[in-house]
Amino acid sequence: MLASLRAHATHSHSIVRSAAANMSTKANNAAAAAATPSASASAPSAAGAYQPLDVARYMTALNARRQPSAIRSLMPLLQIPGMISLGGGLPNPALFPFRSLSFGLAGGKEVRLSDAELNESLQYSPTPGLPKFVAQLRDLQQREHAPPQPAGSWSVSVSTGSSDALFKAFDLLVEEGDNVLIEAPTYSGSLAALKPLKANLIEIAVDEFGMIPSKLEGMMHTCSSMQGRAKPRVLYVIPTGQNPAGCTLTAQRKKEIYEIACRYDLIILEDDPYYFLVRFNAEAAGRPAVALDSVLLHVLLTLLICIRLFPGFVLQSYGPEKAPAVGADANWQRPANSSFLSMDTEGRVLRFDSFSKILSSGLRLGMVTGPTAFIQRIDYVSQAANLHTSGLSQVRFIAHGRDAGCFTDAPLRVRPSLTGHVCVCSGWRLVRCW
Numbered sequence: 001m002l003a004s005l006r007a008h009a010t011h012s013h014s015i016v017r018s019a020a021a022n023m024s025t026k027a028n029n030a031a032a033a034a035a036t037p038s039a040s041a042s043a044p045s046a047a048g049a050y051q052p053l054d055v056a057r058y059m060t061a062l063n064a065r066r067q068p069s070a071i072r073s074l075m076p077l078l079q080i081p082g083m084i085s086l087g088g089g090l091p092n093p094a095l096f097p098f099r100s101l102s103f104g105l106a107g108g109k110e111v112r113l114s115d116a117e118l119n120e121s122l123q124y125s126p127t128p129g130l131p132k133f134v135a136q137l138r139d140l141q142q143r144e145h146a147p148p149q150p151a152g153s154w155s156v157s158v159s160t161g162s163s164d165a166l167f168k169a170f171d172l173l174v175e176e177g178d179n180v181l182i183e184a185p186t187y188s189g190s191l192a193a194l195k196p197l198k199a200n201l202i203e204i205a206v207d208e209f210g211m212i213p214s215k216l217e218g219m220m221h222t223c224s225s226m227q228g229r230a231k232p233r234v235l236y237v238i239p240t241g242q243n244p245a246g247c248t249l250t251a252q253r254k255k256e257i258y259e260i261a262c263r264y265d266l267i268i269l270e271d272d273p274y275y276f277l278v279r280f281n282a283e284a285a286g287r288p289a290v291a292l293d294s295v296l297l298h299v300l301l302t303l304l305i306c307i308r309l310f311p312g313f314v315l316q317s318y319g320p321e322k323a324p325a326v327g328a329d330a331n332w333q334r335p336a337n338s339s340f341l342s343m344d345t346e347g348r349v350l351r352f353d354s355f356s357k358i359l360s361s362g363l364r365l366g367m368v369t370g371p372t373a374f375i376q377r378i379d380y381v382s383q384a385a386n387l388h389t390s391g392l393s394q395v396r397f398i399a400h401g402r403d404a405g406c407f408t409d410a411p412l413r414v415r416p417s418l419t420g421h422v423c424v425c426s427g428w429r430l431v432r433c434w
């Protein structure tokens, strides 16, 4: 009896394994089908000609050993009516000690989660994110960046802030001893993730318009005789309101850097947490984004930090009329070349977005967008690390969108809720002064 149960369980398990592989991209694919007409309109590569990169060529030995979690694989079966799970330890939702949840918005609006939303948010949920949320985010990426790949070949996965997804992308791509290209200077949080991996970090200089393509080209030329993993394969870049330098890559430079990445077979990690701030500022052209008192406070703080850390940089104010998109390329037009993702015909960009700077950093919400095979391997890390991003944060975001109109309809309506990153919010940016 036990043996037959076991045999049955093993059989079901192999079925659900493949079900899970499909399920993890279900929301992505459903939304992909809906997005197909506009995607193909902007796609230079015909669906038949597109050849996704083989993720196995880039992944680390550690990531290659990661397998889909058996418990997570069983989750799709729970969608079958009447199914009782003896697999994962799903708590009985009737016993959750919460009856309702509502929150007030700055404009005075009250948002209340429905019973279904509350239950969904309190239960374990799929690793890539709640299907409805993933579909909304995919829609958002389609609107903002229109990735020029066949619709089914790119995916979105929700992350616990962009740091979470970045850490997992390093797990996927960065091995001890690998040469990794970064900007000089770069974000200290990413250095904290990269340094313990003992990667050899190769710095590429930036100026006020971001990473200098000729420096990158020169470095790649120098490395061109390297073989195997020694050859740099990862380029980590912060294109908008670079932290800490404050510079923003021009569309032209993005194009040049993308071409270099294609030529030298680099995977671009596009860490863009300040993108929505710039979008907001571009739409609200000329309006001050933050109150004067907080600008002064943060200018002083930032000055102190910058002078201490980067004595070669000073803060310079361009004012709204000189920096229309807060230091962004003055010719910036949405969506053409608005991001590396928007020009990624080869499927070699992983883009990291964050909601920390526009809603709340404590919600810990972000997303990673890129080639499906890469996203799936990042999801395997999540399955082992944290199962999924907080359902409550995801549902809160959905409800916010539903009741306050954010992120659900075009044009995008967001407001920067944080003033801490003064270089981006106020039009101040760092320029080299020697």
Ligand SMILES: Cc1ncc(COP(=O)(O)O)c(C=O)c1O
Pocket (backbone or CB within 6 Å): 160, 161, 162, 163, 164, 187, 189, 238, 243, 271, 273, 353, 354, 355, 356, 361, 365, 366
């Ligand atoms: C460049 C950069 N990347 C990532 C992050 C982390 O963002 P999140 O809160 O989404 O993890 C920050 C935060 O300041 C940042 O400046």
